[in-house]
Amino acid sequence: MSTTAQPQQDMKDILRPYLQANPSLRVNVTVLNWESAWARINAAAESGQGPDLLELGSTWVTAISAKGALEPVPSTVQGLVGGAKQFFPALWGSTHRLNDSQIYAIPWYAGARVAFYRSDLFQHAGIRPNEAFANWGSFKQAMQKLKGIKLDGKLVGAFGYPGKNDWDILHNLAPWIWNAGGDFLNADQTKAIINSPEAMQAIRYFKSFADEGIVPASALERDSAQIEAGFFKGEYAVIFSGPWVLKMLSTDKAKGGQRESVTARNFGVASYPAGIKGNQTFFSGSNLAVMKSSKNKEQAWKLLQFLVSREAQIKYSTLSGMLPARLDALDDPILQQMPHYADFIAQVKLGRHYPVLPAWGKLETVFRTHIAQAVSMKTNDGSDSNKLGALSLKRVLDQAANEADRILKENP
Structure with missing residues (x-):
């Protein structure tokens, strides 16, 4: 999927040493955008006709493997790439289904979200970052203090986040919901709880900005x-965004980056402000899997091993800005050169992944659709409309929970 500026060319660069060592091998690369990738991959899984090796978003492995479309990863391959101990635990957990120890994919790259802030504006407003991001109350106070601030005579928005039309809206809300003590599903993942008081509190807090x-x-x-x-x-x-922002802020303008910008000289990173249940962040990434329909399984497994090697993951990270999925690649000197990279890695330890169950792909669509509707509602226009808005918000979340429960019953 498209993760770099020139995905076709960048994959050629990553594959070059492998193809030089295997001159008789030909690798055809197909690039998909994230918006259409799920439909294309799902169709391939349904038809049994797809590529030898494919990338799967970390939330997709369980759904595609449940269709019988993926070849289980041989224990020998797992051993050769280092096994579970070599990868982020949250990402390794996405390579198999709930209550099923069979591995169907190997982690390729990782991503998590943190706060990026303008250190010069914080200093100008007399705000200490460690205090501002301490908890929900201090964060709201800091943002209120920044409201109306100007830079070079131009008004600056204190806080920026996208609205209902954004593809990532669920990922944007998830940490706030978790940190309020809410969740999408109950502990045994049999019932939706997106309409819980905790989840509703998180959405209302998020909307309040x-x-x-x-x-x-x-x-x-x-x-x-x-x-x-x-x-x-x-x-x-x-x-709030991911490691690709670090990449942009450390890349020259001539190469499409922002290193010469004022922002690059005046920024910091911080964790999500803590709610009553901590300050977790959304952690995800992509895995690589071999399709059962592959006619070239031996070559596909060898190529997968190369792509998840330390060297290939570091190369991919330098091109994309995503984090390596391998723990032994995180401290590479090339990656450490990026400003605030070490600070970012410290926040990744607070990462949390979505539930790993076959129905998650459908559930994610339901949650994303209704949360987009929820965040676009007006609920803070005075006491009367505030009560009405709260009731409307509850109805939207109840509808999301009901639809999700139906999906869970159809896909146990």
């Missing part, structure tokens, strides 16, 4: 990439 004008109304019409671009241009003091 837009309702109070701390998040500019214009931001809600943007997607994640546009919010990140706005941060680079000095339009927002705080955003």
Whole structure:
């Protein structure tokens, strides 16, 4: 899937040493965008006709393996790549289904989200970052203090996040829900609890920044990439995003980066502000798997081993900005050169993944659709409408839970 600026060319660069060592091998690469990839891969799984080796988002492995479309990873291959101990635990947990120890994929790269903030604006407003990101209360106070701040005579949005049309809206909300003590499913993953008081509290808190004008109304019409671009241009003091932002801020403008920008000289990273259940972040990534329909399984397993090797993962990380999935690659000097890389890695330890069950792909669509509807509702316009807004929000979340429960019953 498209994760780098030139995915076709970048894959050629990654594969070059492997193909030089295997001159008789030909590798055809097909690049998909994330928005259409699920439908394409799902169709391939249904038809039994697909590529030898494919990338799967970490939330997709269980659904595709449940269709019988993936070849189990041989124990010999698992041993050759280092096994579970060599990868982030949260990402290794996505390589198999709940209550099933059979491994169907190997982690390729990882990603997590943290807060990026303008250190110069925080200093100008007299805000200490360690205090601002301590908890929900201190974060709200800091954002209120930043509201109306100007940079070079231009108004800066205190906080920037995208609105209902953003593909990543569920990922944006998940840490807030978890940190409030809420979740998407109950402990045994048999019932949806997205309509719990804790989840509702988190969504209302998240929405309050837009309702109070701390998040500019214009931001809600943007997607994640546009919010990140706005941060680079000095339009927002705080955003929450992934390691690719570090990559952009350490890459020369001539190569499409932002290293010469004012933001690159004045930024820091921090964890999500803590709720009553801590300050976890959303942790995800991608895995590589071999399809059962492959006519070239031996070559596919060898290619997979190369792609998840330490050297190949470091190369991919330098091109994409994503984190290596391998723990032994995290401290590579090339990656350590990025400003605040070590700070980012410290936050990754707080990462949490979605549930690993076959129905998650359908559930994610339901949750994303209804959360997009929820965040677009107005609920803070005074006491009467606030009560009405809370009831409307509850109805939306109840509907999401009901639809999710039906999916869980159909896909036990």
